[in-house]
Amino acid sequence: MIKEINELNLEGFKKIPNNEKAIFLPQCLRSRECKAKIGDRGIECLNCGKCSICEFKKQAEIKGYNVFISPGGSLVKKIIKKNNFKGVLGVACIPELEQALDLIKKTNIIAISVPLSKDGCVDTDVDWKKVKELCGL
Ligand code: SF4
Known part of the structure; x- marks a missing residue:
């Protein structure tokens, strides 16, 4: 289902200006040693370099994307509503993606979305190459 939605939506997603799009990454992609705190925009990365979020976030923000590290679905909903984003790329485990895509x-x-390649509540992983490819990085 995720693959089909991506195929259907990718061209439309690419046409939206990057500053009108949000990328949501799950907090479980962070290092276990992450010292970032939660704020109105989700987990506020300190760019400590202990996980791959740091490099990705910098690259995506240079291209104009709004990148969020989400502690859960309810904050994602609030952020999308408040900012009126036209496009969203979500990274999460399959059950969370199914719920989000349904909404x-x-x-x-x-x-569009990319499921985690290794899920769980900590030490998860994603195919960053795929995420970057979908956002044109
Ligand atoms: S790079 Fe950001 S998200 Fe990753 S561990 Fe450091 S502060 Fe946390």
Whole structure:
């Protein structure tokens, strides 16, 4: 299902200006030693370099994307609503992505997603090459 939605939505996602798009990364991708605290925009990365989020976030922000590290689905909903984003790329485990895609399909937001390649609550991983490819990085 995720693959099909990506194929269907990718061209539309690419056409939206990057500053009108959000990328949501799950907090479980962080290092176990992460010292970042939670704020209104989710987990506020300190760019300590202990996990791959740091490098990705910098690259995506240079291209104009809004990048968030999400502690959970309810904050994602709030952030999307507040900022009126037109496109969203989500990284999460498959059950969370299914829930999110179900909610998003009732809106005009164009969403694509990448499931975690290793899930769980800590030490998760994602195919960063795939994430970068989808965002044109
Ligand atoms: S780079 Fe950011 S998210 Fe990763 S461990 Fe450091 S502060 Fe946490």
